[in-house]
Amino acid sequence: MADNNQGCKITLYWLEQSRSHRILWLLEELQLKYQLKTFKRRADKLAPKELKDVHQLGKSPVVTIEAPGSSSPLVLAESGAIVEYLCDHFGKAQPSLVPERYVAGREGQVGGEREEFMRYRYFMHYVEGSLMPFLVMTLVNDTIRNSPPFFVRPITGLVASQVESAFLNRNIEGNLTFLEDQLKTAPEGGPFVCGKDLTAADIMLSFPVIAASGRVLKDQKQKEKYPLLAAYAQKLQDQPGYKKAVTKIEEVEGSFSASM
Numbered sequence: 001m002a003d004n005n006q007g008c009k010i011t012l013y014w015l016e017q018s019r020s021h022r023i024l025w026l027l028e029e030l031q032l033k034y035q036l037k038t039f040k041r042r043a044d045k046l047a048p049k050e051l052k053d054v055h056q057l058g059k060s061p062v063v064t065i066e067a068p069g070s071s072s073p074l075v076l077a078e079s080g081a082i083v084e085y086l087c088d089h090f091g092k093a094q095p096s097l098v099p100e101r102y103v104a105g106r107e108g109q110v111g112g113e114r115e116e117f118m119r120y121r122y123f124m125h126y127v128e129g130s131l132m133p134f135l136v137m138t139l140v141n142d143t144i145r146n147s148p149p150f151f152v153r154p155i156t157g158l159v160a161s162q163v164e165s166a167f168l169n170r171n172i173e174g175n176l177t178f179l180e181d182q183l184k185t186a187p188e189g190g191p192f193v194c195g196k197d198l199t200a201a202d203i204m205l206s207f208p209v210i211a212a213s214g215r216v217l218k219d220q221k222q223k224e225k226y227p228l229l230a231a232y233a234q235k236l237q238d239q240p241g242y243k244k245a246v247t248k249i250e251e252v253e254g255s256f257s258a259s260m
Helices: 020-029 049-053 079-093 115-146 153-184 200-215 220-225 227-237 240-253
Strands: 009-015 035-039 062-066 074-077
Touching (some): 009 020, 020 079, 035 240, 074 079, 079 200, 115 153, 115 200, 153 200, 220 227, 227 240
Antiparallel strands (some): 062 074
């Protein structure tokens, strides 16, 4: 791997079944050297308290960067912020991860941005702002349905089913339909959400899209309803950088799961 670190020591704090795998993939795409520290979830599915020693919120992903001449490490949290910072400072190894911003001759003008860039900017925020909340609510709803003692489950199951039918299902289906349409209209025919090249927005999308493919798109009828999205989920998993990230975890942890 090329030495693109600019003298920096980078550490990723990775948690199983979490958004942190996107950052591991990005580090591979940027051809960076890094230290990997992995953590298991507790019995209650929450992150272990050791992560609070790194960042006050005690969540993952977190990245620390020890830069030459710096008296203390830089601590980065939140997937989107981490992705943007790493691309800003180490993106020369893979410049296509951030699409070129302006149409030639319209640099700096309002409305002069290329479609690829506007999609990139949008999806970097859409993932956590619009898509992930509904998937997390689905996970919480499943816990409400299945966790109580068996003699209470008929009641919690009824409540969970009502939440699904009245709120969750239609919002998740709306987002899946939206993504299917975005892939259908991607510049140059895709196959990625911003066009022909893999971008950091695809890496951001990978966690919810791949997780959803294992829950929602595993049914043949759903695959037929969202064929481009199903193909996109597989395309992401087939990327060399993604495979390298999976292999890295398998070497350390013995196995890897892309589920939530």
